[in-house]
Amino acid sequence: MAPAGLDWLQAHTGVTLAQLQGWLVGGSRKLLETLMSSGGSVLMGAVGTLTSFLLMLFVLFFVLRDGPRLARQLVPMLPIEERSRARLWRHLAEVTRAVFMGIGSPPWRRACWSASASRSPGSLRRWCSAWSRRSSR
Helix, strand or coil: CCCHHHHHHHHHHCCCHHHHHHHHHHHHHHHHHHHHHHHHHHHHHHHHHHHHHHHHHHHHHHHHHHHHHHHHHHHHHCCCCHHHHHHHHHHHHHHHHHHHHHCCCCHHHHHHHHHHHHCCCCHHHHHHHHHHHHHCC
């Protein structure tokens, strides 16, 4: 005996219990076939992502631990003149600072960081130190 909901479905739509069962079985079979055919690529993608993440953590550990010493050894090996090397090093430091400290910070704070980085004298530096004292209260 069919439940009341299925009787209502058959009375109002003309769909029988056998048709509904056939659609569910056919849909389930199609879904499982699709998953089985792409299962290998999904698994390989997940393994590749996990491997890349673990390698990134490994490299990040050593860069954070030995980064400054490694940079001091590698920068003199660059085949460019000393003046260009120093300018490149300053630019790299400024870009790194901007990426890690400048994202999401207000413009006045970025101006203060650049003023302190360049050791600029004058009103901007005084304004930054006054603003820093005011905001820390």
